[in-house]
Each structure stands twice: as structure tokens, then as C-alpha cells.
Amino acid sequence: MEGIDKLIEFVPLMLDGFVVTLTVAFVSLAIALVLGLITATVKLSSSRLGRGVAGAYTTVIRGVPDLVLMLLIFFGGQIQVNNIGAYFEWDYIDVDAFTAGTITIGFIFGAYMGETFRGAFLAVPVGLLEAGYAYGMTKQQVFLRILVPQMMRHALPGLGNNWLVLMKTTALVSVIGLHDLVFRAGQAGGSTRLPFLFYLFVAFMFLAFTTVSIWALNWLERRYSAGVRNA
Amino acid sequence: MKKLISAVFVAALALGAAQADAKEWKKVRVGVEGAYPPFSEVTADGKLVGFDIDIANALCEEMKVECELITQDWDGIIPALQARKYDAIIASMSITPERKEKVDFTNKYYNTPAKFVRKKGSGIEITKESMTGKAVGVQRATIHDNFVTEVYGDAVEVKRYGTQDEAYLDMVAGRVDLLLADSVAMLGGFLETEQGKDFEFVGPDFSDPKYFGEGAGIAVRKGEEDLLNMLNQAIDTIRANGKYKAIQDKYFDFDVYGS
Amino acid sequence: MDFAPIIENYRLYLDGLVTTVQLVFWALAIGLALAIPLAILRRSSNPLVNGPVWAFTYFFRGTPLLVQMFLLYYGLGQMQFMIELSQALPFLKSAYWYALVAFTLNTCAYTTEIIRGAIAGTPYGEIEAARACGMSKGQTYRRVVLPSAFRRALPAYSNEVIFMLHGSAIASVITIIDLTGAARIIASRYYNPFEAFIAVGVLYFCITFALVGGFKLLEQHWFAHLRPREEASAKQKARQAA
Numbered sequence: 001m002e003g004i005d006k007l008i009e010f011v012p013l014m015l016d017g018f019v020v021t022l023t024v025a026f027v028s029l030a031i032a033l034v035l036g037l038i039t040a041t042v043k044l045s046s047s048r049l050g051r052g053v054a055g056a057y058t059t060v061i062r063g064v065p066d067l068v069l070m071l072l073i074f075f076g077g078q079i080q081v082n083n084i085g086a087y088f089e090w091d092y093i094d095v096d097a098f099t100a101g102t103i104t105i106g107f108i109f110g111a112y113m114g115e116t117f118r119g120a121f122l123a124v125p126v127g128l129l130e131a132g133y134a135y136g137m138t139k140q141q142v143f144l145r146i147l148v149p150q151m152m153r154h155a156l157p158g159l160g161n162n163w164l165v166l167m168k169t170t171a172l173v174s175v176i177g178l179h180d181l182v183f184r185a186g187q188a189g190g191s192t193r194l195p196f197l198f199y200l201f202v203a204f205m206f207l208a209f210t211t212v213s214i215w216a217l218n219w220l221e222r223r224y225s226a227g228v229r230n231a
Numbered sequence: 232m233k234k235l236i237s238a239v240f241v242a243a244l245a246l247g248a249a250q251a252d253a254k255e256w257k258k259v260r261v262g263v264e265g266a267y268p269p270f271s272e273v274t275a276d277g278k279l280v281g282f283d284i285d286i287a288n289a290l291c292e293e294m295k296v297e298c299e300l301i302t303q304d305w306d307g308i309i310p311a312l313q314a315r316k317y318d319a320i321i322a323s324m325s326i327t328p329e330r331k332e333k334v335d336f337t338n339k340y341y342n343t344p345a346k347f348v349r350k351k352g353s354g355i356e357i358t359k360e361s362m363t364g365k366a367v368g369v370q371r372a373t374i375h376d377n378f379v380t381e382v383y384g385d386a387v388e389v390k391r392y393g394t395q396d397e398a399y400l401d402m403v404a405g406r407v408d409l410l411l412a413d414s415v416a417m418l419g420g421f422l423e424t425e426q427g428k429d430f431e432f433v434g435p436d437f438s439d440p441k442y443f444g445e446g447a448g449i450a451v452r453k454g455e456e457d458l459l460n461m462l463n464q465a466i467d468t469i470r471a472n473g474k475y476k477a478i479q480d481k482y483f484d485f486d487v488y489g490s
Numbered sequence: 491m492d493f494a495p496i497i498e499n500y501r502l503y504l505d506g507l508v509t510t511v512q513l514v515f516w517a518l519a520i521g522l523a524l525a526i527p528l529a530i531l532r533r534s535s536n537p538l539v540n541g542p543v544w545a546f547t548y549f550f551r552g553t554p555l556l557v558q559m560f561l562l563y564y565g566l567g568q569m570q571f572m573i574e575l576s577q578a579l580p581f582l583k584s585a586y587w588y589a590l591v592a593f594t595l596n597t598c599a600y601t602t603e604i605i606r607g608a609i610a611g612t613p614y615g616e617i618e619a620a621r622a623c624g625m626s627k628g629q630t631y632r633r634v635v636l637p638s639a640f641r642r643a644l645p646a647y648s649n650e651v652i653f654m655l656h657g658s659a660i661a662s663v664i665t666i667i668d669l670t671g672a673a674r675i676i677a678s679r680y681y682n683p684f685e686a687f688i689a690v691g692v693l694y695f696c697i698t699f700a701l702v703g704g705f706k707l708l709e710q711h712w713f714a715h716l717r718p719r720e721e722a723s724a725k726q727k728a729r730q731a732a
Contacts, residue, residue: 062652063695065657067662068670068673068687068690069691071677071683072687075307075684076684078314086315092315170554171554171556185560195560195568196568199561200561203557203558203561207553371674371675390665391665403568404573406583407583
């Protein structure tokens with residue numbers, strides 16, 4: 001096919017972009033997992049205020065488009081952060097594209113994962129927790145040793161879906177100028193005048209990424225379901 | 232009485248200290264766009280080159296300060312200045328009344344007219360009748376965007392792009408029929424390149440200060456008097472000692488300073 | 491925070507709103523219409539029929555919407571035959587069609603899978619009953635399977651509608667002046683990105699809220715038969731006591 005040689009020429013550049021995409025995806029995942037666990041725990045807690053705040057967080061995030069939030073944090077965040085910074089006389093704090101992108105995606109998927117975790121927490125049979133208390137375990141011990149491992153089995157399908165969507169949402173960081181895979185494809189396509197080829201290449205890289213993720217998730221699900229009889 | 236005097240003394244000292252804060256500029260961070268050839272662009276190996284870049288470096292040399300060039304998207308270039316990401320903008324930014332409300336400008340460092348570009352053989356003229364129904368590509372939030380929207384907005388479809396390069400791409404793809412931008416930028420960045428060979432200028436030069444401002448100046452935050460004066464002096468100096476002409480000749484074989 | 495420029499330019503936001511709603515509505519409508527036959531095809535055991543549909547949904551669900559849109563706009567749009575076609579048919583020069591096609595294909599893929607899953611979840615008893623009544627396969631689909639499948643698909647489909655609304659924001663990247671596009675113009679022109687994007691975020695939130703509310707009503711109506719019996723018997727008791 002015409003242009004395969006050009007494609008090969010640009011492979012190093014594209015791989016650079018792919019590394020950036022992967023970094024954004026995994027950092028956002030970390031942020032989202034932490035935020036999600038906290039949100040779910042707070043939502044199931046007895047604190048009215050906590051539940052209100054967590055509820056507001058999940059509702060607002062799921063009501064606003066990812067791109068709008070990202071533009072807000074990138075363009076607007078720069079100004080607001082430094083307004084606060086000027087008040088305290090800090091030096092300039094750079095809200096660069098990477099920071100804005102990962103914070104945005106982490107925040108967005110923290111809300112979705114919060115819902116997933118909440119459902120998973122509720123799905124753990126209370127009897128297991130009661131048994132833990134009966135053995136004299138403290139609240140923290142029950143949480144860490146019984147609730148979380150049992151919860152993971154229920155959470156994995158939902159988390160897996162969240163991850164697949166998260167990984168595709170990282171494409172948006174190209175809009176705020178981060179040199180990720182999609183951005184590099186645009187650059188390469190623009191200078192070689194073969195945008196279709198390069199975007200197709202990017203599409204297949206994402207497909208590969210998706211496929212590998214699905215395999216990994218299936219494996220994880222089987223591991224966490226050890227000992228559970230299939231319905 | 233003694234307390235009053237010492238209070239006044241301390242206040243005066245504080246005021247004086249605050250004013251002494253009125254900067255000793257050792258290092259100036261300069262915001263540039265990096266996407267407006269031949270004034271500023273990023274080469275394949277990541278280096279910043281262009282007329283704006285050379286002017287910035289020359290001015291810093293004159294002012295005896297260390298220069299740091301920071302690239303920034305055009306859309307956020309003024310908000311980033313206000314957020315203190317850098318201290319001056321040297322990005323072919325035209326001096327307009329709207330912008331003067333947000334920032335202070337030095338005197339101009341160049342002034343070239345704007346022109347339309349069309350595809351060779353398309354026969355479009357710069358009149359409302361001929362342009363009706365056509366698409367005009369401009370860079371978002373520039374004087375050209377402003378002009379086309381206000382003057383031809385009801386007759387044409389205005390397509391706004393984040394960078395001028397994106398506008399060129401769509402022009403080549405046939406998605407816009409006309410481009411309006413700085414004539415020199417379009418010459419060096421488009422018409423004289425491989426992808427621009429089927430295109431040509433059309434229509435008159437546009438330089439009405441009402442729409443196109445008084446030339447390109449350097450923007451600084453409001454209230455930064457010292458930096459402003461330093462920059463103005465430096466501009467005058469390099470104009471007088473031939474450095475300006477040397478830089479100008481490197482990129483153009485005509486005068487860009489204008490009258 | 492100064493919202494004055496935004497209120498002054500409300501027309502721009504309004505036009506953007508209209509564009510967004512149009513784009514999303516048509517993408518969803520056409521996508522849904524195409525998804526129903528595709529879902530039925532996907533249920534076929536013949537790999538020649540199942541395969542292409544599976545490939546289609548796998549591609550459009552496994553790649554980002556942004557990349558799909560770029561493939562069409564920059565990729566297709568810059569091919570020689572496309573340039574010539576656009577000269578002949580000027581409406582093709584507008585970016586709107588590329589976004590519409592990309593969104594339609596994307597939502598079609600997701601909706602196909604949603605409906606397929608819903609069809610697969612049909613209680614077998616219902617199908618047996620239909621066959622016992624002597625219905626043909628087509629009649630079974632039309633009268634029994636599809637209606638109950640739509641009901642089952644409703645929660646997942648309502649999510650898909652919200653995702654499409656939010657996804658449509660990327661149309662602004664290819665110069666379409668939708669809601670997000672309007673916000674970007676205001677943000678660049680008046681140097682107030684914070685206010686501009688918050689305003690548009692609020693607008694999107696309101697639309698989302700309205701959509702969620704609408705779907706809740708629909709769910710209440712379609713799942714009325716599944717509501718807890720206590721409600722009905724409580725009403726009866728109240729009536730008897732009165």
C-alpha cells in the first residue's frame with residue numbers, strides 16, 4: 001500500500017506518542033481508583049455531609065462532557081491556580097497539558113468507579129463481614145482483609161468497562177496539545193499528506209490495546225473468582 | 232507623638248520596600264506561539280526558530296537579561312501571561328483596543344498588511360457578491376477573525392482554527408475557499424511552500440487600524456512599567472544599531488516595520 | 491468572575507445548542523434505526539453474517555470517537571476523490587457531515603451490542619409460548635422479542651444517549667460551532683476561559699438532567715408491571731379502611 005515506507009519512517013515518533021498515551025492512561029487510572037474507593041466508602045458511610053458531597057461530585061462529573069471539563073481545567077485552571085498562587089505569592093505553577101489531562105480523566109473516572117465500587121461493596125454478603133467481627137477483628141481489619149478482596153470480584157467487570165472507556169478517553173489530551181499518539185498521528189499525517197494511513201494505524205493500536213486489556217481483565221476475573229462456583 | 236512618627240516611618244519604609252520591589256529584571260520569560268511560520272515555528276528537532284524568536288533574543292541581549300522562551304497555544308496566550316506563566320508575549324500579536332484593556336503593549340516591532348488568499352483559477356473576488364456562500368478560514372480570536380466576522384460575517388461562513396497551520400491544511404483540502412491572515416506569514420508559511428503552490432493572493436492590502444490594529448507589539452501585564460520601558464528602549468536600540476535590519480534581511484527582502 | 495461577555499453573546503451559545511441537539515439527535519436516531527437489523531443479524535449463527543457485524547462493532551467500540559472522527563474528516567476528506575466530490579457537491583465541504591457520520595457509526599455499534607444483549611436476555615419461556623401459538627420467526631421477533639428487548643435495553647441505552655451527548659463536544663475540534671465550539675470562541679475572544687467553560691458545562695448539565703429525567707419516566711412507564719406489589723396492596727388497604 002502506498003505510504004507504508006512513510007509509516008515505517010514515523011514509527012519512532014508514533015511510539016513516543018504511544019508511551020505518552022500509556023502514561024496518561026495509567027496515571028489517570030491510579031487517580032481514579034483512589035478517588036473511586038474514597039467516594040464509594042464515603043457514600044456508604046453514615047455522614048450526611050460526606051454523602052452529599054460525594055453525591056454532588058458523581059452527579060456533576062457525569063453531567064458534563066469530558067472535553068469541556070478538560071478545557072476548563074487546562075485553560076481555566078491555569079488562571080485560577082495562579083490567582084490563588086498570586087495571593088500567597090507562590091511562584092508560577094504550571095498547569096501543563098499532562099497535569100490537566102490526567103487530573104481531568106482521573107476525576108471523571110473516579111466518579112464512575114465510585115459507582116462501580118459502591119455496587120460491589122453492597123454485593124458482598126453481610127454474613128462474611130459479621131463473621132469477621134465475630135472473630136474480633138477491628139473495623140479496619142474487616143475492611144482490608146474481608147471486604148476489599150471479596151468486593152474486587154464483584155467490581156472487576158464494572159472496573160474493566162471503566163478502564164476500557166478511560167483508555168479511549170485519553171485521546172482527548174491531544175486536543176489540549178499533549179504529544180500523545182493521536183497528536184503524533186496528526187503531525188505525521190499532516191507532514192506526509194497521508195492522514196488516513198496514520199489515523200488508521202492509531203485506530204489499530206487502540207484496538208490492540210483494547211484486546212490486550214480484555215485478555216488481562218478476563219484473567220484477573222478468573223483469578224478473583226477462585227473457588228466460586230459458576231451459576 | 233513618637234509612636235505616630237515611628238508608625239509613619241515604618242509605613243514609608245514598607246512602601247519604599249514595596250516600590251523597590253519594582254523589579255530588577257534579571258530574567259525575562261517570553262511567551263511565543265511556535266505555530267506561525269516564518270515568524271515563529273518549531274523545527275522537526277524541537278528548536279524554536281523565526282523572526283519573532285530572533286527579535287526576542289536580540290531584545291534580551293540589549294536589555295542584558297537572560298531570556299527563556301516558552302511556547303503557548305494562541306487560545307490561551309493572554310490568560311497565561313496574566314497567570315504569570317511568562318512576562319512578555321512576542322508572538323506577532325497586533326495592538327488592538329480590545330487587547331489593550333487586558334494588557335499593555337510596547338511600540339510596534341513590525342507592521343504588515345493582511346491579505347486574502349484564494350485557489351488559483353477559482354475566480355473569487357473580494358466583494359460581498361463574489362464571496363457570498365463561500366467559506367473563509369481564519370485563526371480563532373485574531374484580528375483577521377474579528378474583521379471577517381464583522382465585515383463579511385453575514386455573507387460567508389467563517390471557519391475558525393486553533394492554529395494558522397490547520398487553516399492551511401483545510402485550504403489544501405478544499406474545505407475553505409479563502410484565507411485571511413498576515414500577508415507575510417502566508418507568503419513564507421504557505422504560498423512559497425510545496426503545499427501552497429496552487430494558491431495566490433487576491434484583493435487589496437488590509438491595514439485599517441480600526442480592525443487590524445497598529446502593528447505587532449510586545450504584550451506585558453498591566454502595571455509592569457519597568458519591563459515595558461526596557462522593551463521599548465531595546466526596540467529603539469536595535470532599530471538604530473542595525474540589528475533589526477540584520478534579522479529582517481534574514482527572513483524577508485522587504486521592509487516589515489512599516490510606517 | 492465576569493459573566494457579562496457570556497450573557498452578551500447568548501445568541502452564539504443558543505446557535506451552538508441547536509447544532510449540538512441536531513447533531514446528537516440525528517446520530518442517535520439513524521444509529522438506532524440501523525442497530526436493530528444489525529443486532530438481529532448479529533444473533534445469527536452463520537459466521538458469514540455474524541462476522542462482519544462483529545468486526546464493525548469491535549472496531550467502533552474499540553477505538554476512540556475522536557480517532558474515528560479524524561479518520562473521516564482528515565483521512566477521507568483529504569483523498570483526491572473526496573476533494574473532487576466536494577467541489578461537485580458543496581455541502582460535503584462542511585465539517586458537519588463528517589461528524590454526523592462518525593457519531594452515527596459509533597452509536598450504531600454500541601446500540602447494536604446493547605440490543606443484541608437484550609435480545610439474548612429474552613426469557614426462553616416467552617419464545618416457547620410464541621412458537622406454541624404458531625408464530626413465525628419474523629412474527630416472534632416483531633411481537634414478542636423486540637418489545638421486551640427494548641424494555642430490557644432501556645437502562646443501558648439511556649447511558650448510551652448521555653455518552654453520545656457528551657461525546658458530541660468533540661465536534662468543536664473540527665471547526666463545528668456546537669455548544670463547546672461556542673465556548674471556545676468566547677474563551678479566546680474575551681480571555682475568560684473559566685467563565686466560558688463553566689457556563690457551557692452548566693448548559694450540558696441541564697440537558698443531561700432533562701434526559702435522565704425523561705428516561706426515568708419512560709422506565710417507570712415500561713416497568714410498571716415490575717413495581718413492588720406492596721404498593722398496590724397498600725393502596726387497596728387504604729381504600730378499604732376509608
